[in-house]
Amino acid sequence: MAKRKAAFYWMTIPALLLFFVFHTFPALQGVFYSFTNWNGFAKTYEFVGFKNYYYLFQDDNVGNAYWFTFKFAIVVTIVINVLSLLIAMGLNASIKARNFFRGVYFLPNILSVLIVGYIFNYLFSNVFTVWGENLGWDWLSTNLLGSQTMAWIGVVFVAVWQGIALNTILYLSGLQTIPTQLYEASGLDGANKWQEFWKITFPLIAPFFTINMVLAMKNALMVFDLIVALTNGGPGRATQSISHLIYTGGFEGGEFAYQSANSVIYFIVIAVISIVQIRYLQRRETDM
Amino acid sequence: MKSRKRTNWVAMILIALGTVFILFPLYMAVTIALKNQNDMLNSIFGLPTNLRFENFAKAIEMTNFFQALGNSAIVTISTVVLTILSNSLVAYAVARNMGKSKFFKGLYFYFISAMFIPFPIIMLPIVKLTASFGMTNLFGLIILHTVYGLAFNVFIYVGYIRSIPIDLEEAATVDGTGTFGTFARIIFPLMAPINATVGILICLSTYNDFLLPLVIISDQSQYTLPLVQYVFQGQFNTEFNLAFASYLLAMLPMVVIYLFAQKWIINGVTQGAVK
Numbered sequence A: 001m002a003k004r005k006a007a008f009y010w011m012t013i014p015a016l017l018l019f020f021v022f023h024t025f026p027a028l029q030g031v032f033y034s035f036t037n038w039n040g041f042a043k044t045y046e047f048v049g050f051k052n053y054y055y056l057f058q059d060d061n062v063g064n065a066y067w068f069t070f071k072f073a074i075v076v077t078i079v080i081n082v083l084s085l086l087i088a089m090g091l092n093a094s095i096k097a098r099n100f101f102r103g104v105y106f107l108p109n110i111l112s113v114l115i116v117g118y119i120f121n122y123l124f125s126n127v128f129t130v131w132g133e134n135l136g137w138d139w140l141s142t143n144l145l146g147s148q149t150m151a152w153i154g155v156v157f158v159a160v161w162q163g164i165a166l167n168t169i170l171y172l173s174g175l176q177t178i179p180t181q182l183y184e185a186s187g188l189d190g191a192n193k194w195q196e197f198w199k200i201t202f203p204l205i206a207p208f209f210t211i212n213m214v215l216a217m218k219n220a221l222m223v224f225d226l227i228v229a230l231t232n233g234g235p236g237r238a239t240q241s242i243s244h245l246i247y248t249g250g251f252e253g254g255e256f257a258y259q260s261a262n263s264v265i266y267f268i269v270i271a272v273i274s275i276v277q278i279r280y281l282q283r284r285e286t287d288m
Numbered sequence B: 001m002k003s004r005k006r007t008n009w010v011a012m013i014l015i016a017l018g019t020v021f022i023l024f025p026l027y028m029a030v031t032i033a034l035k036n037q038n039d040m041l042n043s044i045f046g047l048p049t050n051l052r053f054e055n056f057a058k059a060i061e062m063t064n065f066f067q068a069l070g071n072s073a074i075v076t077i078s079t080v081v082l083t084i085l086s087n088s089l090v091a092y093a094v095a096r097n098m099g100k101s102k103f104f105k106g107l108y109f110y111f112i113s114a115m116f117i118p119f120p121i122i123m124l125p126i127v128k129l130t131a132s133f134g135m136t137n138l139f140g141l142i143i144l145h146t147v148y149g150l151a152f153n154v155f156i157y158v159g160y161i162r163s164i165p166i167d168l169e170e171a172a173t174v175d176g177t178g179t180f181g182t183f184a185r186i187i188f189p190l191m192a193p194i195n196a197t198v199g200i201l202i203c204l205s206t207y208n209d210f211l212l213p214l215v216i217i218s219d220q221s222q223y224t225l226p227l228v229q230y231v232f233q234g235q236f237n238t239e240f241n242l243a244f245a246s247y248l249l250a251m252l253p254m255v256v257i258y259l260f261a262q263k264w265i266i267n268g269v270t271q272g273a274v275k
Helices: A002-033 A051-056 A060-092 A098-110 A113-135 A151-175 A180-188 A193-204 A206-221 A225-230 A242-252 A256-287 B009-033 B037-042 B054-063 B065-097 B102-116 B120-132 B138-161 B167-174 B179-190 B192-208 B211-216 B225-236 B240-274
Strands: none
Touching: A002 A256, A002 B065, A002 B102, A002 B120, A002 B138, A002 B179, A051 A256, A060 A098, A060 A151, A060 A206, A060 A242, A060 B009, A098 A151, A098 B009, A098 B192, A098 B240, A113 A151, A113 A225, A113 B009, A113 B225, A113 B240, A151 A206, A151 A225, A151 B009, A151 B240, A180 A193, A193 A206, A206 A256, A206 B240, A242 A256, A242 B120, A242 B211, A256 B102, A256 B120, B009 B240, B037 B240, B054 B065, B054 B225, B054 B240, B065 B102, B065 B138, B065 B179, B065 B192, B065 B225, B065 B240, B102 B138, B120 B138, B120 B211, B138 B192, B138 B211, B167 B179, B192 B240, B211 B225, B225 B240
8 A cells, every 4th residue: 555655656756756846946036037137148136125016006108018918818809709699500500511611610710820920911011002902991001000000900809800719619518418308498488589599509518618718818828928929019019919019028138037027917817717717707607 | 318399590590690699700810811912902701712731831831730740749749648557557656545545645635626726826847947957848848748647637537436346346356456557457448438538638738739839948949839830920920820820730730630529529528527
């Protein structure tokens, strides 16, 4: 029995050590450096206490990155979930070639975010502009991604194009768990489609709604590859996300310690949002 | 189960129209990759009149495609194999002991709580760390992907292993099989479905990962496919045809796998998220 117990420790301790060294330790280092003034390459640094945090809250670039990221994440999460649910209901209806359509809608999920971003980057500058001119839509006849006020909508568009793939498939698998007899019964009771959706469909897929909201939100809050490929944070800093700011400031701007402080705040924000979201949505699940 | 109902044509037409939205950018990517700049001036949208496969040849030469493909393949395959073998073992020990041991219970929460830690907080220090260990290469990428995977994989593996009855192992223990032997001969084979799920998720995320290679890899001969697209983006300049040929080449391996294993991939990803 003791041998058996020893074996279980042997199974986990190497992984525990590796995980500590490559995950927990650098995370702690990040917290440590956030209290210094290290630029990332100098030989020495000093402790500056909470100065980095103090400056963070007055930094327009930081405020701007949080504003963009939240605006982006909220809009993307809502649009993705609405569209995905509609598409999933369409796929769940009695249609022909369902597997083919399902395969097409899921395809974007397997593609590299960066490359998808590059493809759309070209479409925004050379293809959508042609439509804009032909249709006489001023906002589309110049590159949307080059506009200070509209560029974020372009980024949302691409994130939605790719993001609906996963959420659609998850909603579809949720819809398929609903027994058809329930709809037959409600049909006999004279419920219309609208009532049917809110009284039967939506409550029964509530767990899938939770997963999809959390996943979509988390992915959107982490957005990095897409920003690099579409706008590189521009024009100006109009579409700079938090992780993009940490990357560029930390590696290229000599702000190692300062961006470490930023990433600590970012971690707290993500953790709080995830926990609140999961708590709130799970309570709703049980209420329904 | 499914009753033979009449086809819902309204839904069918809407769904078919929606696929245009999905497929149009990909149609553009394929046609642009097969045109040259003159063809583009004639018509951006049309099908190519001559198929310019030389774009692909040029892109392959320019970006050293086969080297990057090899790197991506090494990283992806090694990470998948190593993750399935190691993470399942860790999860097995955790799952079988977390009910009675504080250590293993603590370990479980230690790993899964890491899911809440965004990568940027690790990103700046990990560059220094991998550099000091001489891990700014493919080997480092494989190790980091495998180790970081623990957070999520332990979570879904433990859920699965706890549903496997413990009686089987007790019988094996009575027969004198060691703990590792029990895992290898009895538990691991039973984990095939969840291993497929984990394998598919890791394969997709590793193959398409951009940020970790971007910060870790410094030597150009070690670049993975997404990193190559990033580095060459400036050099393609206005040669969009070459750029698109290069994008397609980089996406092709995964698309081919998807065509053959679509059902498994969709199931795997669904299972991974729902768990």
